[in-house]
Amino acid sequence: MFKRVSIMKLLLLFLLCVSILKVQSQPDYDPEDVDTPMGEEASVDVRGHRPLDKSRELRPTLRPAPPPISGGGYRPRPTKPPTSGKQKGPIVYPDAGGCKHAADELGVLCPTGCELQMTLVKQEKSVKSTVHDLSDKVHILSKNSGSFQVYVTTIEENLVKRKKQRGDNQNVVSEYNTEIEQQYHFIKESMDNNIPSAIRVLRSVVDNLHKKIQKLEAAIASQMDNCRSPCTVSCNIPVVSGKECEDIFRKGGETSEMYLIQPDTFSKPYKVYCDMSTEKGGWTLIQNRQDGSVGFGRTWDSYKRGFGNVAKGREKKYCNTPGEYWLGNDKISQLTNIGPTEVLIEMEDWDNNKVSAQYGGFTIRNEAHKYQLSLSNYKGTAGNALMEGASQLHGENRTMTIHNSMYFSTFDRDNDGWIHADPRKQCSKEDGGGWWYNRCHAANPNGRYYWGGQYSWDMAKHGTDDGVVWMNWKGSWYSLKKMSMKIRPFFPQ
Ligand SMILES: [Ca+2]
Numbered sequence: 001m002f003k004r005v006s007i008m009k010l011l012l013l014f015l016l017c018v019s020i021l022k023v024q025s026q027p028d029y030d031p032e033d034v035d036t037p038m039g040e041e042a043s044v045d046v047r048g049h050r051p052l053d054k055s056r057e058l059r060p061t062l063r064p065a066p067p068p069i070s071g072g073g074y075r076p077r078p079t080k081p082p083t084s085g086k087q088k089g090p091i092v093y094p095d096a097g098g099c100k101h102a103a104d105e106l107g108v109l110c111p112t113g114c115e116l117q118m119t120l121v122k123q124e125k126s127v128k129s130t131v132h133d134l135s136d137k138v139h140i141l142s143k144n145s146g147s148f149q150v151y152v153t154t155i156e157e158n159l160v161k162r163k164k165q166r167g168d169n170q171n172v173v174s175e176y177n178t179e180i181e182q183q184y185h186f187i188k189e190s191m192d193n194n195i196p197s198a199i200r201v202l203r204s205v206v207d208n209l210h211k212k213i214q215k216l217e218a219a220i221a222s223q224m225d226n227c228r229s230p231c232t233v234s235c236n237i238p239v240v241s242g243k244e245c246e247d248i249f250r251k252g253g254e255t256s257e258m259y260l261i262q263p264d265t266f267s268k269p270y271k272v273y274c275d276m277s278t279e280k281g282g283w284t285l286i287q288n289r290q291d292g293s294v295g296f297g298r299t300w301d302s303y304k305r306g307f308g309n310v311a312k313g314r315e316k317k318y319c320n321t322p323g324e325y326w327l328g329n330d331k332i333s334q335l336t337n338i339g340p341t342e343v344l345i346e347m348e349d350w351d352n353n354k355v356s357a358q359y360g361g362f363t364i365r366n367e368a369h370k371y372q373l374s375l376s377n378y379k380g381t382a383g384n385a386l387m388e389g390a391s392q393l394h395g396e397n398r399t400m401t402i403h404n405s406m407y408f409s410t411f412d413r414d415n416d417g418w419i420h421a422d423p424r425k426q427c428s429k430e431d432g433g434g435w436w437y438n439r440c441h442a443a444n445p446n447g448r449y450y451w452g453g454q455y456s457w458d459m460a461k462h463g464t465d466d467g468v469v470w471m472n473w474k475g476s477w478y479s480l481k482k483m484s485m486k487i488r489p490f491f492p493q
Contacts, residue, residue: 235311238259242262288322296432299410310322343362350480411434432446434446453479
């Protein structure tokens with residue numbers, strides 16, 4: 001038994017010796033490291049100690065190689081004829097139980113058992129620590145690979161989301177594209193069809209306007225020709241004249257037409273229309289409205305001197321039809337100051353209904369007294385607007401519309417009863433004419449001429465009742481067709 005055990009031990013020893021020699025005699029490491037004594041670096045394998053010089057070297061990276069080339073290549077080697085000459089003799093191996101090789105090329109003596117043990121123990125330590133290190137690294141690697149997997153999953157999810165979003169965006173873009181195409185077609189159609197027709201319409205409008213302008217130009221040219229010779233009244237003025245129309249009537253002038261009057265010897269004679277038929281005649285026309293042919297929104301100076309057309313001829317070259325005019329405040333003042341004077345105010349609506357207001361006393365003071373108005377003794381059918389104010393109003397509102405005793409006002413001379421800090425707030429500016437405005441009127445004979453009668457605030461220039469108004473008969477929003485004022489020296493009948 002003992003012999004068998006010792007033989008077994010020897011066998012085992014030999015096998016160990018062979019394996020260690022194999023480990024030590026691997027020839028493919030760096031030659032520089034060959035000189036390193038075994039003892040000093042004993043705990044580290046020669047191949048494991050290769051510190052990296054970070055200042056001079058790049059950190060190694062893996063470079064995946066393509067798979068080895070396959071196919072083709074060499075043909076099989078031709079069989080060589082056996083070479084003649086020296087032949088090595090057979091190697092003689094030592095005895096099975098010995099530790100020395102018979103041949104020198106087989107190396108050195110085997111280590112002793114103790115050396116083997118020590119080496120084994122040392123190797124085990126280093127292997128253990130290496131295995132430990134490796135297991136740590138494997139652990140870290142597995143952890144890292146886990147987080148890496150999570151990261152990859154996240155990236156994949158994001159990629160899916162992005163893909164979806166990209167799809168959505170493409171849908172939106174294609175929708176917009178469709179819409180833009182539709183718009184483009186619409187605009188193109190409009191450009192091709194609508195605009196040319198609109199241009200044609202506009203061109204015809206322009207042509208019409210051009211024709212109208214040409215007509216107007218022709219009309220203006222003919223008027224200019226007419227006016228080259230001085231504009232004179234072509235009708236004859238009757239020989240008979242007087243201080244005023246009643247004087248002329250009494251001298252025999254009994255037809256209603258234009259006459260020359262001269263109130264006193266210091267003033268020049270002037271033309272006036274005399275009404276010799278109404279209420280026994282003898283009336284001097286001081287104001288007339290009938291067709292809107294003359295504008296009454298005029299200055300103080302214009303009202304002072306008078307404006308408009310006294311009369312026009314119709315037959316026998318006599319000016320027997322009055323025009324629209326204002327005789328002039330200076331003349332009216334002079335005429336009414338010769339002696340007691342009465343005034344007849346006649347009016348007509350657009351249905352040819354007529355009413356009148358007559359005042360037995362009518363005096364206008366001179367310019368120094370702002371042509372102040374005074375009236376008395378009303379009689380008539382129109383309503384006493386000038387002395388009592390508008391019949392539709394009551395109390396203070398009514399008294400504010402009384403005209404008697406008011407000064408004369410024009411848009412450039414404010415003498416009205418409306419005391420206001422704002423200079424634009426003036427009766428004459430708002431109500432269209434020169435008149436004895438209070439705040440502001442019950443009657444507005446010199447207002448704007450409205451065709452047809454009824455008008456409204458949105459037709460008025462300032463939203464006020466600026467028509468030819470006699471409130472007590474037709475209210476504020478009816479502009480009369482005809483309005484006239486005639487004076488005559490008062491005399492008992
Ligand atoms: Ca005022």
